[in-house]
Amino acid sequence: xxxxxxxxxxxxxxxxxxxxxxxxxxxxxxxxxxxxxxxxxxxxxxxxxxxxxxxxxxxxxxxxxxxxxxxxxxxxxxxxxxxxxxxxxxxxxxxxxxxxxxxxxxxxxxxxxxxxxxxxxxxxxxxxxxxxxxxxxxxxxxxxxxxxxxxxxxxxxxxxxxxxxxxxxxxxxxxxxxxxxxxxxxxxxxxxxxxxxxxxxxxxxxxxxxxxxxxxxxxxxxxxxxxxxxxxxxxxxxxxxxxxxxxxxxxxxxxxxxxxxxxxxxx
Amino acid sequence: xxxxxxxxxxxxxxxxxxxxxxxxxxxxxxxxxxxxxxxxxxxxxxxxxxxxxxxxxxxxxxxxxxxxxxxxxxxxxxxxxxxxxx
Numbered sequence: 001x002x003x004x005x006x007x008x009x010x011x012x013x014x015x016x017x018x019x020x021x022x023x024x025x026x027x028x029x030x031x032x033x034x035x036x037x038x039x040x041x042x043x044x045x046x047x048x049x050x051x052x053x054x055x056x057x058x059x060x061x062x063x064x065x066x067x068x069x070x071x072x073x074x075x076x077x078x079x080x081x082x083x084x085x086x087x088x089x090x091x092x093x094x095x096x097x098x099x100x101x102x103x104x105x106x107x108x109x110x111x112x113x114x115x116x117x118x119x120x121x122x123x124x125x126x127x128x129x130x131x132x133x134x135x136x137x138x139x140x141x142x143x144x145x146x147x148x149x150x151x152x153x154x155x156x157x158x159x160x161x162x163x164x165x166x167x168x169x170x171x172x173x174x175x176x177x178x179x180x181x182x183x184x185x186x187x188x189x190x191x192x193x194x195x196x197x198x199x200x201x202x203x204x205x206x207x208x209x210x211x212x213x214x215x216x217x218x219x220x221x222x223x224x225x226x227x228x229x230x231x232x233x234x235x236x237x238x239x240x241x242x243x244x245x246x247x248x249x250x251x252x253x254x255x256x257x258x259x260x261x262x263x264x265x266x267x
Numbered sequence: 268x269x270x271x272x273x274x275x276x277x278x279x280x281x282x283x284x285x286x287x288x289x290x291x292x293x294x295x296x297x298x299x300x301x302x303x304x305x306x307x308x309x310x311x312x313x314x315x316x317x318x319x320x321x322x323x324x325x326x327x328x329x330x331x332x333x334x335x336x337x338x339x340x341x342x343x344x345x346x347x348x349x350x351x352x353x
Contacts, residue, residue, distance in 0.1 A: 018341060019338055019341060022304060022307065022334075022337065023334070026307055026311070026330065026334065029308075029311065040315060043312060043315050043316070044315075044316065047282050047316055050279055050282040050283050051282055051283075053283050054282065054283040054284055057283070057284075127284075127285040127286075127287075128282070128283075128284070128285060128286070129286060129316075129317055129318075130286055130317055130318065130319055133317070133318050135316075162318055162321075163318050170317075170318040172318060176320075177320070178320065
């Protein structure tokens with residue numbers, strides 16, 4: 001005698017069906033979001049006040065101890081700062097004279113003026129955003145493209161644009177993990193391949209007879225040469241016949257709030 | 268209501284202070300609310316703001332984390348005692 005026994009077990013568990021539905025919804029949502037640029041802009045617009053609040057918080061965090069400092073100390077500091085301001089005013093006048101001279105010399109020598117930069121403010125940096133990336137307040141509508149160079153000064157290149165919306169741009173610094181940069185050593189013109197290791201440091205592996213010393217500037221060539229790194233440590237790995245070169249970004253990104261964007265000229 | 272507030276906090280607090288706060292907040296969300304699917308949406312929203320690298324995995328890092336977290340919570344939901352605080 002055979003008896004059919006009914007059980008409550010189903011071929012597909014309810015949990016699995018739920019997961020499939022959620023997955024489908026997520027995939028649909030991702031697809032809709034990826035195809036719509038305006039949605040991305042809306043999201044970045046909505047988030048920017050929060051980024052700014054965070055940026056303000058971190059900028060003022062190191063000023064907090066000053067609120068609790070001694071009054072006499074503040075008076076002394078005030079006098080010292082007033083003197084510094086006076087000196088700096090003279091320095092500004094000197095700088096303006098030099099700037100004017102430089103401009104005139106450029107015109108006489110017919111050097112192409114270096115003025116086609118887009119100036120942008122940093123609205124978020126680490127720890128608000130992942131390490132070695134920056135969020136800028138300009139985007140596609142300001143004429144920024146993916147791969148554009150990001151500079152701190154006229155000659156110091158810190159990274160490239162990697163992600164864009166209509167009004168926001170994300171920068172990956174040269175030290176961003178696994179970012180590869182092809183550059184050369186300024187002193188010897190020898191080519192070198194740099195690889196970001198994160199945390200503001202860059203690494204390169206070169207043959208043991210490669211001429212490189214601590215303090216060497218590493219540059220990339222575009223229409224102008226830009227400094228991308230400065231050699232900090234050279235470690236010889238004699239058994240394998242290589243040198244490990246550890247470099248730093250040429251400028252402290254955490255102390256700057258303005259960057260310049262230059263179009264990448266692929267020639 | 269408190270669930271909605273926590274969902275908003277999961278999105279806003281990482282933006283204001285630091286991106287990695289999303290991870291402890293998502294874990295806490297799973298602990299205090301039963302099967303908080305909203306965390307996937309928050310992860311996706313944050314993924315669109317941050318850059319972790321190229322490739323599918325890095326472009327959707329927080330979404331994948333949230334999905335794995337929710338899937339685990341779903342499978343474990345009948346096996347463990349759930350607090351359901353909010």
